[in-house]
Amino acid sequence: MDSPPPYSEKPETKSEKNGTVNGQLKGIDNKAFDTKDEKMDIATEPEKFDPWALPELKDTGTPWNELDSCGKVVRVVWTIVRILLFLLALYVFFCSLDFLSSAFKLLGGRAAGEVFSNNELLSNPICGVMIGVLSTVLVQSSSTSTSIVVSMVAADILDVRQAIPIVMGANIGTSVTNTLVSIGQITDVGDFRRAFAGATVHDMFNWLAVIVLLPLEVLTGYLYELSKLVVDSMHLQTYEDANKDLLKAITKPFTKLIVEVDSKEINKIATDGETDISLLKTCCKSKTITKLNMTGSVISEKICTKNCSHLFMGSGLTDAGAGSIMLVVSLILLCVCLFSIVKILNSLLQGNIRKVIKKFVNYEFPGKAAYFTGYLAILIGTGLTILVQSSSIFTSTMTPLVGVGVIGLDRMYPLTLGSNIGTTTTGILAALATDTSDGYMHLQNSLQVAMCHLFFNLSGILLFYPLTFMRFPIAMAKFLGNTTAKYRWFAVLYLILMFFLFPLAVFAISLAGIEVLAGVGIPILCLLVFVAIIKVLQNKKPHWLPKKLQNWKFLPICFRSLKPLDRLFAKMCGCCKICSKNEEANADIEKQIDTKL
Structure with missing residues (x-):
């Protein structure tokens, strides 16, 4: 033919x-x-896949104008019911976070207090940071760990310089909660990618701030000197109601019926070295009476006027037993609430409603003023965190909204920075509650630690926000989000590595001395910097590199890919549909991400 x-x-x-x-x-x-x-x-050429574009949901329901009177009434009632269900789920979510904090305090509060009481360990700044990380993870509250540090400084057990690295570590440890919350959206790849990135942008900022500012503080002591200058210029007075906050007033009526933990007992373990103490609260109201003893001198005695009535009162359970039960209950509640919140949000925020909310939350000032929009978000994050007195709760509430696509990652970042500033008010209020009967020196020292916490976060923001090319946490969070989209088990591995194994390993090595830590850490740090530089050049200027370094294919696959681990986990839990996706879906996501990146 x-x-x-x-x-x-x-x-x-x-x-x-x-x-x-x-x-x-x-x-x-x-x-x-x-x-x-x-x-x-x-x-008309189709656009490349953007994994970070906020999803647009079409309103598939019947338009309002086409509904009859009965249909309009049903829609309004159903909307009100969903809003009430959302508020209920949000309330129980807050309570579950409180239960989770109580569980970790019962399980790890004693250990955290004993670690804090070891003054020899705290003299090493690296040890101090890792102790801050681990203790905050154990008690699930940077407010608690910071308050313990403030109390120890006020009691002259800790020096202000020793307390600064611990406060830095507490900043890292508090971000474990919202990272844990992001796993609640693991069933949907797109939502999980956004939620995990929205959570870990907090982690990345805190780690980068410590990596840069800790050596600077050790070499120059600028946080110590700046905070001392500010505190010395202040007219100090105490504030009795320093520990009240809005959220506790709302959740406590319910949570105190289930369990009550006395955080002051952790302070006693840290400051007084008492070990035979139960953290379960038994006395809810007490008063102090004075009386004469046999020698005729006046003594004060504290008597209980009202016993607590929570479920574990008189149960005979140890702190570990009660903590284990509360851990299981809180995790179940957390998962159920997260699932409910996400489903209700997806149901409520569809079509025009979602568009309006997204436009409002992600609004940019017009023209050149758009640069300052992020600073307004920082102020909003600061104000809301001051109201709830917890950065963990604020960022954990924002994380599902990032997942469902209401808040963009670029907007979550400044909100997170604001929450870091807002959470420092807890330490400042705790410092202002310091007993001044022995003079104001204790108040000055404790307030100086709290101010160091504030200046540390402000310094981190000045480093990693004003210049857009310095916003490394966003790029790092996107990388982690893409990784979890391909390998969902990576989220659990990340939590274990970053908040347990890595701090424990650095802590163990630092015990051997600063020379050993430097001998192990400096080569690893240099290798990471080298890999980061090569990676940037591969993406931006590959022709600057030798042909062999233009990609990582010359390395064994186990050094450049998580696929071998993925196959291992697939064999270990082949029946798990969530942790191990089928190869076809995995390859499709990889192809989409690689096309974009």
Whole structure:
């Protein structure tokens, strides 16, 4: 069979409608039309997949104008019911976070208090940071660990310089809660990618701030000197009601019926070295009476006027037993509430409603003023965190909203920075409650620690926010989000590594001395910096690199990919549909992300 003639040799065919030959006008130069067609082809070319684009949900329901009176009433009632269910789920979610904090305090509060009481360990700044991380993870509250540090400084057990690294570590440890919350959206790849990135942007900022500012503080002591200058210039006075906050007033009526933990007992373990103490609260109201002893001197005695009535009162359970029960209950509640919140949000925030809320939350000031929008978000994050007195609760509430696509990652970042500032007010209030019966020196020292916490967060923001190219936490969080989208088990591995194994390993090595830590840490740090530089050049300027370094294919697959681990986990839990996706879906997501990146 003869091959068909080339395009230029095709016979002319006349169009019946417009008198064209081969689709072109006779006697007219069609170059202009060709250019236009080419532009149209480019314009209609499908856009590349953007894993970080906020999803647009079409409103598939019947338009309001097409509903009859009965249908309108049903829709309004159903909307009100969903709003009430959302508020109920949110309330129980807050309570479950409180239960989780109580469980960790019961399980790890004693250990945290004993670690804090070891003054020799705290003299090493690296040890101090890791103790801050681990203790905050154990008690699930940076407010608690910071308050313990403030109390120890006020009691002259800790020096202000020793307390600064612990406060830095507490900043890292508090971000474990919202990272844990993000796992609640693991069933949907897109939501999970966004939620995990929205949670870990907090982690990345805190780790980067410590990596940069800890050596600077050790070398110059700028946080110590700056906070001392500020505190010395203040007219100090105490504040009795320093520990009240809005959220506790709302959740406590319910949570105190289930369990009550006395955080002051952790302070006693840390400051007084008492070990034979139960953290379960038994006395809810007490008063102090004075009386004369046998020698005629006046003594004060504290008597209980009202016993607590929570479920564990008189149960005979140890702190570990009660903590284990509360841990299971709180995790179940947390998962159920997160699932309910996400489903209700997806149901409520559809079509025009979602568009309006997204437009409001992610609004940018017009023109050149758009740069300052993020600073307004920082102020909003600060104000809301001051209201709830917990950065963990604020960021944990925002994380599901990032997952469902209401808040963008670029907006979550400044909100998180604001929450870091807002949470420092807890330490400041705790410092202002310091007993000044022995003079104001204790108040000055404890307030100086709290101010160091504030200046540390402000310094981190000045480093990693004003200049857009310095916003490394966003890029790092996106990398982690993409990784968890491909390998969902990575989220659990990340939690274990970053908040338990890595701090424990650094803590153990630092016990051997600063020389051993430097000998192990500096080569690893140099390797990580080298890999980061090569990775940037591979993406931006690959021609600057030798041909072999333009990709990582020369390395064994176990050094450049998580696929071997993925296959291992797939074999270990092959029946798990969530942790181990089928190869087809996994390959499709990888292809989409690689196309974008």
